[in-house]
């Protein structure tokens with residue numbers, strides 16, 4: 001059992017109380033808290049689909065962005081999508097608000113797993129890959145703002161360059177990579193598009209890492225929740241249609257910009273402090289989040305690891321199929337065995353949950369030092385603490 005200081009316990013209880021209240025309103029079948037991981041995943045699919053439609057009409061160049069509005073360039077192509085393509089403004093709005101919703105639901109998901117103490121030990125890969133996912137999502141969202149190539153995009157691009165400048169020799173190649181050259185050119189916008197789309201696809205890789213240690217992650221909410229979420233996004237598009245700032249003019253130096261609280265808060269932070277403070281705070285936040293599972297509030301005695309009694313194992317694989325943390329590997333049985341396979345426990349993944357003990361009909365798995373009676377007592381204690 002985890003030893004928590006009072007405040008972690010209170011957060012856990014608080015979170016569970018909110019879930020109970022939501023159960024009363026939405027019933028446990030449709031309680032969004034029970035699909036907290038699936039919610040950002042849903043918005044990711046919405047973003048891929050709406051992004052694909054926008055991509056069909058988007059032109060990543062800055063040529064004459066300010067001189068001739070009829071000319072095709074990034075700004076005018078976004079204008080064309082918004083004003084001329086049927087439902088273009090809706091698709092653009094859905095893309096923007098689904099991004100905002102993804103950030104909100106990721107935060108809800110992260111807070112939920114933290115407060116309910118489901119984020120460390122055998123879940124460490126999920127926690128760390130989650131942080132990578134969150135940082136990536138923020139960067140992808142920010143590059144989305146550059147693509148419009150309006151005044152805000154120009155300010156953000158220049159602020160990013162200034163942020164790289166303070167990094168000295170490390171910042172120089174980063175700046176070159178970011179601008180795709182020494183200065184802002186057509187190549188820069190092509191690079192922004194590449195980063196935006198390329199990083200979006202890299203999310204799939206990190207999601208694979210995120211899920212690899214979970215046997216049956218819940219990745220889709222019930223359709224009703226999807227419909228409600230989609231309806232909320234469309235209603236937002238209706239009530240808060242997207243506007244465009246004036247086109248970027250390279251000769252001008254705008255200093256103010258509208259802050260999207262979900263993606264652009266790092267720029268707000270930079271504008272209120274300076275690039276160095278921004279880097280230090282960002283580093284502090286990322287490293288701090290990675291260290292959360294190792295803090296004094298997360299001290300626990302080691303979990304009892306399952307053990308296979310080799311000479312009883314028939315290699316039926318039932319335990320491996322049932323293990324929630326993919327902690328059992330079926331390996332070829334040693335020479336001379338009557339069976340083909342043998343179950344092997346990967347101790348660093350094992351949560352000591354005992355599911356494999358129940359799954360095995362041959363009495364071939366034990367939980368180290370724990371008797372059946374202990375397990376029953378623990379289940380009873382847990383059940384009464386949740387009621």
Ligand code: HEM
Pocket residue numbers: 034036037038040041044106109110113118119120123126127128129130131133134137207210214216217218219
């Ligand atoms: C793109 C963003 C993300 C997506 C789509 C996502 C999705 C998911 C899904 C579907 C699950 C399985 C949930 C279940 O079966 O109940 C999960 C589990 C988990 N996620 Fe995420 N996640 C994301 C970001 C994060 C972040 C930012 C964190 C924390 C820093 C995080 C930490 C975890 C942890 C610790 C688990 C294991 C929870 C458990 O075993 O109950 N995830 N995630």
Ligand code: SF4
Pocket residue numbers: 308312313314315316317318319320342343359360361362363364365
């Ligand atoms: S369920 Fe039992 S017998 Fe079957 S593979 Fe697992 S340990 Fe072996």
Ligand code: SF4
Pocket residue numbers: 305306322323324325326327328345349350351352353354355356357
């Ligand atoms: S106790 Fe068994 S089922 Fe549970 S995580 Fe460990 S190996 Fe998997």
